[in-house]
Amino acid sequence: MTDRPPIVVLLGGPSAEHDVSIVSGTAIADALADAGHDVAQVVIDLDGAWWWLPAGHRRDGRPQSVYDDPALLGASGPTTVGAAIDRLAAADPAPVVFIALHGPFGEDGTVQALLEAAGVAYTGSGVAASAIGMDKTLFKRLCRGIGLPVVDWREIPADRWAADSAAVRAELDAFAASAEDRRLMVKPARLGSSVGMTLVHDPSELDGALAEAFRHDTLALAETYLPGARDLEVAVIGSGAKLELYGPGEIVSGHEFYDYAAKYTAGLSETSTRAEVTDAQRATLKKIARDAFRVIGGDGFSRVDFLLVGERIVLSEINTIPGFTPISLFPTMPAEGGYSFTDVCIRIVDIAIERHAARAGRRLSPADLPR
């Protein structure tokens, strides 16, 4: 056994990335349990109810769909969010929560805020960094503000599109015409897994693409399409001034772009933990990844994604809770630094424990104010 507090892994979640999160969360829980830690697992179902899996639960090769009905796994629940947070806050000894959720609710600051309000320690970025990391428009505005190379974009709020689609269409046409490639990549602002994204080849496809993005979010963005771009990813682990960077890894998509099917259909895309880039490019990618992580105020870990167009490096997005499956690039890239999957999990837990301790001592009460 170790002297770390009990670890509670949150997995599932009411988002499109529920299934990926089950794979990530069970892999993390199994690794931490194998390393001798006291691990509990809480599945959040698609309705947002929380379920405690039986003590000592292991995935044992079960298909991920089994987790759709946690009761069948002997889980206790359903518990409301409020009751679940109360249970975590009252637990003795106090646990550290490993948030293995992806997408809205789990990765966007919502769960982080609930845990923060209850004084419960949790892994990864805090409320603000999580929210910014999830919102592609806020992220790009911040990065552009410090001079990082992001691809140009326009933002389209759903209400503006509804009220004045002719003007929006004209603006986007002009935007597309001004770029080196007339095609646009239309996306919902706050989602992942390429859900709701459409490559708009010509203006006739714009309405359909925006309708699709607005099915998922009230804000869409249209980016200049970067043809033939390579997908590179850098792993960031650490806190404050002490950051470690690994990669870049590379994904070779089996589709026109790295869409949902390309991401999750076995065998359709290939990954490499060591992309073939020059030493200078490797250094630049790591520097930009560090800057992007810092500018959002990231903590613990993130994966920073790039598009490489010829020699041109473009910062694409940050994922504050990247895929954490045993074959995901994020937890496997640190192998170059001698870190196993388990080591990565433990490092992330330790950073969470340190941050929680550092915060606790900094809470002011009215009596602390100058008189």
Ligand SMILES: Nc1ncnc2c1ncn2[C@@H]1O[C@H](COP(=O)(O)OP(=O)(O)O)[C@@H](O)[C@H]1O
């Ligand atoms: N502007 C673009 N030009 C070319 N390809 C893009 C562009 N934006 C996204 N892609 C492709 O689509 C994939 C998913 O886009 P991304 O913005 O990362 O969304 P998600 O958050 O859903 O992962 C990227 O990995 C890349 O392959």
Ligand SMILES: [Mg+2]
């Ligand atoms: Mg992405």
